[in-house]
Amino acid sequence: MDVRTKCTSEEPLESLGQDLPAGSHRLLQFTNCRLVRGHQIIHEDLWVRDGRIVNPEPVFFDEQAKAHCRIDCGGAIIAPGYIDLQINGGYGVDFSYDTETIEEGVATVARGLVKSGVTSFCPTLVTSPNDSYHTILPRIPAEVPKGAGILGIHAEGPFINPQKKGAHPEHCIQTIDKGLSTLKDTYGSLERIKIITLAPEKVTDPEVIGQLVERGITVALGHSMASLSDGERAVQQGATLITHLFNAMLPFHHRDPGLVGLLASDAVPHGRTVYFGIISDGVHTHPAALRIAYRTHPQGLILVTDAISALGLEEGVHHIGQLPLQVKQGKAFIAGTETLCGSIAPMDECVRIFQKATDCSVVYAIEAATLHPAQCLKIDHQKGTLDFGSDADFILLDDQLRVLSTWIAGVCVHRTAK
Ligand code: ZN
Numbered sequence: 294m295d296v297r298t299k300c301t302s303e304e305p306l307e308s309l310g311q312d313l314p315a316g317s318h319r320l321l322q323f324t325n326c327r328l329v330r331g332h333q334i335i336h337e338d339l340w341v342r343d344g345r346i347v348n349p350e351p352v353f354f355d356e357q358a359k360a361h362c363r364i365d366c367g368g369a370i371i372a373p374g375y376i377d378l379q380i381n382g383g384y385g386v387d388f389s390y391d392t393e394t395i396e397e398g399v400a401t402v403a404r405g406l407v408k409s410g411v412t413s414f415c416p417t418l419v420t421s422p423n424d425s426y427h428t429i430l431p432r433i434p435a436e437v438p439k440g441a442g443i444l445g446i447h448a449e450g451p452f453i454n455p456q457k458k459g460a461h462p463e464h465c466i467q468t469i470d471k472g473l474s475t476l477k478d479t480y481g482s483l484e485r486i487k488i489i490t491l492a493p494e495k496v497t498d499p500e501v502i503g504q505l506v507e508r509g510i511t512v513a514l515g516h517s518m519a520s521l522s523d524g525e526r527a528v529q530q531g532a533t534l535i536t537h538l539f540n541a542m543l544p545f546h547h548r549d550p551g552l553v554g555l556l557a558s559d560a561v562p563h564g565r566t567v568y569f570g571i572i573s574d575g576v577h578t579h580p581a582a583l584r585i586a587y588r589t590h591p592q593g594l595i596l597v598t599d600a601i602s603a604l605g606l607e608e609g610v611h612h613i614g615q616l617p618l619q620v621k622q623g624k625a626f627i628a629g630t631e632t633l634c635g636s637i638a639p640m641d642e643c644v645r646i647f648q649k650a651t652d653c654s655v656v657y658a659i660e661a662a663t664l665h666p667a668q669c670l671k672i673d674h675q676k677g678t679l680d681f682g683s684d685a686d687f688i689l690l691d692d693q694l695r696v697l698s699t700w701i702a703g704v705c706v707h708r709t710a711k
Contacts, residue, residue: 318342320352321703322360326689329372329659330679339371341685344702348681366689369697370655373663373677374412374686375640378488378670379447379537379570379597381417383604383637387614388416392425395432403440405605407707409639410696412686413442413676415487417599420450420461427481439706442686444670445487448480449536453516454492457541460635461516472498476505486510487670490536492517493527506531511670513570514552516541521554528561534669535569537599539582556590568669570597573647574638576624580650587651595669596643596662601625601635645694655694 323339330337340349340360352358382388384405386398399416406414416433418426426448433446451467458466469475469491480486489505490513496502502512514527515536520543524535535542535552543551550557555567571586572578573596578586587594598604602613603625610628611618617628625637638646640662648658667677675684685703688696699707 319362319703320347320358320360322349322363323366323371324363326366326369326371328679329370329656329663332656332660334370334656339679339687341703344685344704346679346681346683346685346687369689369691370694371679372410372659372688372690373667373679373683374441374688374699374701375410375596375644375662376444376666376670376677377406377411377414377598377600377640377662378444378534378595378666379417379449380406380414380600380604381419381635382602383600385602385606385611385613387602388429389419389421389425390614392428395429396434399434399443400437400440403434403437403443404706406441406640407439407699407701408605408696408709409641410688410690410699411441411640412688412699412701413444415444415447417447417449420453420458420465422465423479423481426479430481430485433485439701439704442676442701444672446485447488447490447513448486449490450516451479452476452489452491452495454495454518456518457492457516459516459541469496469498469501472501473504476501483508483510488513488534490515493519493523493532496527499526499530502527502530502532506533514555517552518543519552520549521551521558524552524555525558525560528555528558528565528567533565533568534595535567537577537597538569538571538586539578540572556586556593566593566668568593568595568665570595570599572597572599572636573643573650574598574636575646576633576638577636583647583650587653591653591657593665594661595665596640596647598638598640598643599636600639601637603635604637604639606637641694641696648694658694659690 321341327334328337340347383402386401391398451465452469455463455466488511493514505512512532513534513536514532545553603618603620608620619626619628625634627634644658644662663677667673687700689698
C-alpha cells in the first residue's frame with residue numbers, strides 16, 4: 294500500500310488520501326491544530342477514516358495502524374462544520390420561487406455554502422401555495438456531491454399569523470383546521486420536512502404538534518402573535534424551537550413577554566431545552582438584543598443566517614424573484630431604495646459578529662452554529678461535534694474565525710485562496 298506520512302497544506306487537499314486503492318480504509322491525521330471538543334479548545338490531532346472521526350487509541354494499539362496521510366494544519370482551529378437551520382436561498386437561487394429548477398438550485402446553494410464553512414443545512418421555504426410544496430418537496434436532492442449536506446426542509450409557514458407575516462405572501466397563509474391531515478394536504482407529504490415553523494395560536498388541535506414531533510419533525514414557533522402562555526402550551530405539546538427570535542413576533546412586554554418569554558419560562562417541562570434561532574448579521578438583531586438572548590438562555594441559542602437569494606452575489610443589481618435586488622456594502626436592498634430585503638451575511642460572518650457583540654468565548658460562538666443546531670434536531674451523535682464516531686464534517690479556522698478550508702465526510706470540498 295502506498296503510504297504517505299507527510300502531506301503539506303500546499304498539496305491539493307481535494308486529493309488527500311484519494312490515491313489509495315479503492316476499498317482501503319484511508320486514515321488521515323490532522324496535526325499541528327487545535328480542536329473544538331468537549332466545550333473547549335484542546336491541543337490534539339484529529340483522526341479521520343471512512344468519513345468519520347475516529348479514536349486514535351484503538352487504531353494504534355489494537356490495529357497497529359499508521360496514518361496514510363498526515364496533514365499539517367499550520368496551527369489552525371478545527372471546528373465542526375456549521376449547520377444552518379434557516380436559509381431561503383443564495384447565489385441567485387430562491388428555494389421558494391425557483392420551483393422548476395429546484396434540483397439545480399439546491400445544488401448551487403449547497404456547493405456555495407461550503408465557502409462559509411456550512412456543512413449541512415435546511416433549505417427553507419416561505420409560505421407558498423400547496424402546488425409549490427407538492428412540486429418542490431419530492432425534488433429536493435438527498436445529497437449534492439461536494440456540497441453541504443441537506444438535513445431536510447424547513448417549512449416556514451403556511452400556518453402563520455397574517456399579522457406577523459413579514460415577507461410571506463398573505464394569500465397563501467392557512468389555518469390547521471383538520472389536524473394532521475391539513476398538513477399532509479398542504480405539503481403533499483411530510484417525508485422531507487425536518488422543521489415546521491408555525492404560529493401556535495393557529496393550532497386548535499392539541500394533538501398536532503405531538504404528532505409532528507413523533508414523526509421526527511422539529512416544531513418551531515414563529516411569525517406569531519402568541520402570548521407567553523400560547524408558547525408554553527405549544528412547548529408542553531412538543532415544540533422545541535423559536536424561529537428568528539425577536540423578528541416577526543410580539544415585542545417583549547413585561548406583563549406578557551410573548552414568545553421571547555420562553556427563554557426564561559418556568560413552565561418548560563423538566564429536562565427540555567427550548568432552542569431559538571437568531572440572526573446575527575449585524576442588521577436584523579441589535580447587538581444588545583443578541584446579548585440579552587445570550588445571557589438569558591445560552592444553551593438554547595442557535596445562529597441562523599435566514600439568508601435570501603442574494604447571499605454570495607457580487608455588489609450590484611440582480612434580477613431575481615419579483616423585485617430587483619441591490620447588493621450594497623454587504624447588505625441587500627430593494628433596488629433603488631434603502632429598504633432592506635433580507636439577510637445576506639454568510640454563517641462564518643454571523644459567527645464573528647456574534648462573538649464580537651457578546652464577547653462570548655470562541656468555543657461558545659462556534660457551538661451556537663454547530664452543537665446547538667445539531668442538538669435541536671437530535672442529530673448531535675452524528676453532527677455538530679468532533680466526538681469520536683461523528684461524521685467528519687469540519688472546518689479549519691484561523692484565530693479571526695475565518696474559514697481556511699471545509700471538509701465533508703473527510704473530503705476537502707473548499708479551500709480559501711490565500
Ligand atoms: Zn421568517
